[in-house]
Amino acid sequence: QEDVVFEEDILRNPFSVKHWMRYLEHKKNADPKIRFNIYERALQQMPGSYKLWYRYLVERRTYTQRFPPSHSKREGLEKTFTRALAYMHKMPRIWIEYLESMVETGKVTATRQAFDEALRALAITQHHRIWPLYLQFVRSVGVPETAVRVYRRYLMVEPDDAEEFVDYLISIKRFDEAATHLADIVNKHKYKSKRGKSNHLLWVELCQLISENAEQIHTLRVEPIIKGGLRRYTDMIGSLWCALATYHIRTGNFEKARDVFEEGLASVNTVRDFTSIFEAYAEFEESTLNSMLDDDEQSTDELELRMARYENLMERRPLLLSSVILRQNPHNVDEWIKRVMLFEGKPKEMIRTFTEAVQTIDYQQCIGQPQVLWIEFAKLYETNNQTLEARNVFEKAVQQPFRRIDDLADVWCAYAEMEIRLKYYNQALSHLRRATNVPSRKKVVQNNTVQMRLHRSLKLWSMYADLEESLGTFETTRAVYNRMLELRVANTQTILNFASFLEEHKYFEESFSTYEKGLNLFHWPVVYEIWNIYLTKFIARYGGKKLERTRELFEQCLAHVPDKFAKVLYIKYAQYEEDHGLARHAMAVYERATKAVQKSERFEVWQLYIRRAAQIFGITYTRDLYAKALEDQGLADREIRQVALQFASLETKLGEIDRARAIYAHGSEVADLRSAAKYWEAWNDFEVRHGNDETFREMLRIKRSVAAQYNTATNVAVFRAATETGQQQASSSDAMAVAEKASREQAAKEGLAVKFVRSKTEKENMDEIALDDDEDENEDEDEVGVDKDEDGTKPNTRTEIAERVVPDQVFGSLGAKARFEQQRSNS
Numbered sequence: 001q002e003d004v005v006f007e008e009d010i011l012r013n014p015f016s017v018k019h020w021m022r023y024l025e026h027k028k029n030a031d032p033k034i035r036f037n038i039y040e041r042a043l044q045q046m047p048g049s050y051k052l053w054y055r056y057l058v059e060r061r062t063y064t065q066r067f068p069p070s071h072s073k074r075e076g077l078e079k080t081f082t083r084a085l086a087y088m089h090k091m092p093r094i095w096i097e098y099l100e101s102m103v104e105t106g107k108v109t110a111t112r113q114a115f116d117e118a119l120r121a122l123a124i125t126q127h128h129r130i131w132p133l134y135l136q137f138v139r140s141v142g143v144p145e146t147a148v149r150v151y152r153r154y155l156m157v158e159p160d161d162a163e164e165f166v167d168y169l170i171s172i173k174r175f176d177e178a179a180t181h182l183a184d185i186v187n188k189h190k191y192k193s194k195r196g197k198s199n200h201l202l203w204v205e206l207c208q209l210i211s212e213n214a215e216q217i218h219t220l221r222v223e224p225i226i227k228g229g230l231r232r233y234t235d236m237i238g239s240l241w242c243a244l245a246t247y248h249i250r251t252g253n254f255e256k257a258r259d260v261f262e263e264g265l266a267s268v269n270t271v272r273d274f275t276s277i278f279e280a281y282a283e284f285e286e287s288t289l290n291s292m293l294d295d296d297e298q299s300t301d302e303l304e305l306r307m308a309r310y311e312n313l314m315e316r317r318p319l320l321l322s323s324v325i326l327r328q329n330p331h332n333v334d335e336w337i338k339r340v341m342l343f344e345g346k347p348k349e350m351i352r353t354f355t356e357a358v359q360t361i362d363y364q365q366c367i368g369q370p371q372v373l374w375i376e377f378a379k380l381y382e383t384n385n386q387t388l389e390a391r392n393v394f395e396k397a398v399q400q401p402f403r404r405i406d407d408l409a410d411v412w413c414a415y416a417e418m419e420i421r422l423k424y425y426n427q428a429l430s431h432l433r434r435a436t437n438v439p440s441r442k443k444v445v446q447n448n449t450v451q452m453r454l455h456r457s458l459k460l461w462s463m464y465a466d467l468e469e470s471l472g473t474f475e476t477t478r479a480v481y482n483r484m485l486e487l488r489v490a491n492t493q494t495i496l497n498f499a500s501f502l503e504e505h506k507y508f509e510e511s512f513s514t515y516e517k518g519l520n521l522f523h524w525p526v527v528y529e530i531w532n533i534y535l536t537k538f539i540a541r542y543g544g545k546k547l548e549r550t551r552e553l554f555e556q557c558l559a560h561v562p563d564k565f566a567k568v569l570y571i572k573y574a575q576y577e578e579d580h581g582l583a584r585h586a587m588a589v590y591e592r593a594t595k596a597v598q599k600s601e602r603f604e605v606w607q608l609y610i611r612r613a614a615q616i617f618g619i620t621y622t623r624d625l626y627a628k629a630l631e632d633q634g635l636a637d638r639e640i641r642q643v644a645l646q647f648a649s650l651e652t653k654l655g656e657i658d659r660a661r662a663i664y665a666h667g668s669e670v671a672d673l674r675s676a677a678k679y680w681e682a683w684n685d686f687e688v689r690h691g692n693d694e695t696f697r698e699m700l701r702i703k704r705s706v707a708a709q710y711n712t713a714t715n716v717a718v719f720r721a722a723t724e725t726g727q728q729q730a731s732s733s734d735a736m737a738v739a740e741k742a743s744r745e746q747a748a749k750e751g752l753a754v755k756f757v758r759s760k761t762e763k764e765n766m767d768e769i770a771l772d773d774d775e776d777e778n779e780d781e782d783e784v785g786v787d788k789d790e791d792g793t794k795p796n797t798r799t800e801i802a803e804r805v806v807p808d809q810v811f812g813s814l815g816a817k818a819r820f821e822q823q824r825s826n827s
Contacts, residue, residue, distance in 0.1 A: 006019075006026055009023075014045045015045055017046065017049055020042040020052065024039070032060075032063050035059070039055075039056040039060075047087050050091060054094065056080075060080060064076075078102070095118040096130070098114060111137060112137075115133075115134045131157070135151070148177075151164075151165045162184070163195060166178045170209070175216045175217060176218055178209065179206065179220050182209065183225065185202055186199060186202050186203050203233060204236060206225070207240055207244075208243060210222045210243075211246040211250070212250070214251045215251065222244075223247070238264075238274070241268070242276060245280065258281075258284075266323070269324065270328070271325070278320065282310075285309065292306055322338060326339070330361070332366070333372065334368040336353070337372065337373065337376060340376070347380070347384060354376070357373055361373070363402055363403050369407065369410075371402065371410040371411045372410075374394070374396075375397075375414040377393050378394050379418075382422075387422060397411045397415075399451070405453055405456060409435075409457035412431060412454070413459065413463050415431050416428040416429075416463065416467070419431065428467060433464075435460055435464075439452050439455070458490070461494075465477065465481055465494070465497070474505055477501065481514075485498075485514075485521070492527070495521075496529070499511045499514040499518075499534075508541055524561065524562055525562060528565045531569065532569070532572075535550075535554065536572075543579075544579070547580060557569055558570065567601050570592065570593035571608070574612070577589055587609075587612075590613075591609070593609070594606055594628075602639075603635055603639040609625060610622045610629070619650060622650065623650075623651075626647035626650070630666065644664065645679065647660075647663050661691070664682075668683070668702050671706060673706065673710065684699070
């Protein structure tokens with residue numbers, strides 16, 4: 001009864017797809033045969049409905065897949081597809097379903113014919129949906145000839161997929177046809193690989209294919225192809241040569257393979273390509289030799305020939321590698337020399353290599369020292385006792401267009417040294433005279449070669465001067481040195497050598513004149529050595545005889561001296577004044593030195609200044625020097641503290657306690673508690689020995705202010721904690737008492753007794769001290785604890801003042817002590 005409603009609806013609308021689909025939806029759980037019957041009835045009414053045909057075919061194919069390929073249901077499905085394609089032959093989706101069902105049946109011929117019918121029926125624009133299925137089918141059936149023919153048809157439509165065809169041909173071992181198609185791909189310059197491969201990579205694959213399968217390649221000419229790649233792809237030369245050799249090895253043409261290896265080794269320009277070819281060559285020879293060793297029938301002569309060939313290859317490796325490097329740069333002098341050394345023990349080969357080298361190199365582009373090549377070439381003849389040939393080599397070498405003057409100078413020097421070794425001394429001097437001959441200005445303008453500028457070579461002139469000094473006369477040597485100074489071809493060592501030479505021959509004034517010429521030629525800092533030796537020699541010669549001249553020299557030297565070299569020269573000047581001049585002049589020089597030297601050397605100069613002043617004028621003279629040193633802005637804080645400690649120690653020894661305390665206070669401005677602990681310890685010890693409560697409190701106050709100034713919060717906290725602890729232990733709130741108690745405890749631990757000692761001021765010519773009035777005396781007695789007699793009278797208060805012997809250092813060394821004794825005796 002439910003179907004009646006749908007049947008009536010279909011009768012009313014037999015050409016409505018929607019009503020048929022509604023009926024089929026109602027029957028979705030019914031038997032497939034019933035549904036197929038409904039589809040057939042609908043298609044009789046509407047045979048051109050794609051929707052009905054597609055749903056019908058898909059549903060029937062799904063139903064049929066449960067049966068084997070030979071079942072009758074499969075044949076019914078095929079007939080149904082045939083009926084459908086009579087109306088739907090332009091629908092690719094129907095064809096795809098049909099073709100997939102035919103592939104499932106396993107009927108190769110029928111399936112192939114179905115694919116062909118589909119391609120004929122569909123438009124060319126829809127073939128791309130059929131070809132993937134077709135190619136997959138022909139690859140799977142296992143009939144290579146069919147697949148090859150189908151691929152050829154496919155490449156007519158899609159030529160860019162030729163790589164897939166090549167891969168298939170390789171997989172079925174049809175290498176000749178694969179190589180042919182791959183060569184066609186490589187020759188197409190506009191070909192774009194769908195796999196992203198470059199033309200270069202495709203060429204490498206072609207070479208590898210034809211070299212590894214040489215026996216099956218008949219269509220292509222392998223050798224021209226690979227050699228064409230050698231011209232086109234220079235970065236793959238090594239692998240291409242190896243591929244060509246491999247091709248000949250696989251074809252059994254071993255001699256041709258050796259020729260290819262030798263040609264490759266003689267043509268590559270990189271060490272990488274050389275290494276790959278040489279290793280392949282050596283492996284080939286080794287494998288050939290091993291195969292002959294395994295074969296008992298091989299003749300002994302043939303075996304020895306192969307072994308000699310292999311050994312020769314190994315021995316030639318350094319030479320072959322050298323040839324590769326020289327092909328990269330034929331102007332590499334160092335490599336030419338290394339190549340010559342490879343022929344050591346073979347003079348003819350060495351001479352041939354030297355000749356080739358000097359003819360090849362370009363002096364403007366060469367790497368290394370080209371003069372070494374000529375010098376070693378001449379030494380080769382010299383070693384073999386062929387002096388005339390060695391001279392010929394040098395004569396040719398001095399005419400070469402070297403790039404630098406020093407290169408040509410090295411050749412002339414080597415030429416002269418060879419003559420010296422052969423004991424032809426006059427010839428050596430003659431060569432150097434030729435080399436140092438100054439050409440006319442006209443020649444220099446017309447021909448500005450390196451030979452025209454050779455007379456400016458310091459190296460050449462220096463050797464000439466040394467040789468004249470050893471072999472020539474005094475006059476000739478002096479003439480050479482003077483000529484060098486005229487041409488301004490000299491350095492500081494030349495000046496010193498000339499001056500020393502003149503001094504050895506007792507020409508002292510001329511020697512000093514040479515120093516003066518050197519000073520005019522050069523500037524600071526080059527002239528430092530000249531000044532230093534000049535002043536030393538002058539002082540050693542004349543001492544204090546020419547005082548004013550020596551002072552002028554020193555002043556001339558110090559006028560422009562850099563601070564880096566000032567210290568030595570100022571000290572030398574001051575020492576000279578001490579030895580031969582006036583002490584006050586020496587002090588003035590020291591004073592100037594403290595301002596002229598580097599900041600890092602000022603402290604040392606101040607120390608020397610103060611020490612010398614104390615020795616000459618006495619200790620009291622150094623007070624002003626210490627004061628100036630403390631005000632010197634060039635000294636570091638550490639150095640100022642050290643000066644302050646020395647100054648305070650001096651004042652303490654002289655009994656000037658207040659002055660020493662003021663110096664400590666002044667130096668504390670740069671005494672950070674974190675880095676100047678020794679300074680504060682020294683001041684603390686000073687106050688313990690010579691201070692009182694007030695001075696100690698003042699020191700602590702200054703210490704706190706310095707701590708605050710340098711933001712030493714930690715030290716301030718420690719100091720406050722110590723103060724609070726002292727107040728709890730002592731009844732008095734006096735910080736001095738706390739410090740005194742702490743000092744006693746520390747001393748008790750160390751076994752010492754530390755007490756404050758009142759300072760005493762010794763006055764000269766004082767025999768007694770008058771006491772104040774009775775009231776003041778009583779107060780003083782109560783204060784210092786002076787006892788009275790029983791009757792209440794005071795004891796005798798006259799005190800004997802002890803006298804101290806004044807040290808000799810106070811008076812210095814200029815008669816100050818004698819004057820002091822005389823004044824004392826007069827008084």
